[in-house]
Amino acid sequence: QVQLAESGGGLVQTGGSLSLSCVASGRAGGAYTMGWFRQAPGKEREFVAAINLSGSTHYRDSLKGRFTISGNNAKSTVDLQMNDLKPEDTAVYYCNIRRKVTPTFTAWGQGIQVTVSS
Numbered sequence: 139q140v141q142l143a144e145s146g147g148g149l150v151q152t153g154g155s156l157s158l159s160c161v162a163s164g165r166a167g168g169a170y171t172m173g174w175f176r177q178a179p180g181k182e183r184e185f186v187a188a189i190n191l192s193g194s195t196h197y198r199d200s201l202k203g204r205f206t207i208s209g210n211n212a213k214s215t216v217d218l219q220m221n222d223l224k225p226e227d228t229a230v231y232y233c234n235i236r237r238k239v240t241p242t243f244t245a246w247g248q249g250i251q252v253t254v255s256s
Contacts, residue, residue: 140164142233142247149253155221160233160247162214170237172209172216176229176252186231189216223254 146158162172173188173196187197187207195207204223209216220227233247 140235140243140245142235142245144231144233144247144250147231147250147252149255150223151255152224154223154254155219156223156252157220158218158231158233158250158252160216160218162216162235167237167241169239170235172214172233172235173207174216174218174231175234176227176231177249178229181229183232187218188234220252223252225254225256228252228254 141163143161143163144158147156150156158174160172168191171188171190174186175183176186177183185198186201187195187205189195189207189209191211197205204221206219207216216233229252230249231252232249234244236244
């Protein structure tokens, strides 16, 4: 019912910047949150940032000040600006949409690679 398409990412040197974008298509309904997670090889998928329809944002504590999430409700898009990138940021980044009230659902994008060289 809902599909997510990610764009951006790639290879960047330490200290560089990248911007990720995600577009949601299909009937998502209301009361949902969009955001980003990431997963490095051999590691658990971890929360990065999220934004709800009211514009409230949440960040992984260690990423505050470097990453900025923004959204456009009318266009059903969410962007993630990543600055001062570090090798530890290397991972596959996944766009996520989540509805917490009935009917609940969670959907994921295919993932996009971000590689930060030393």
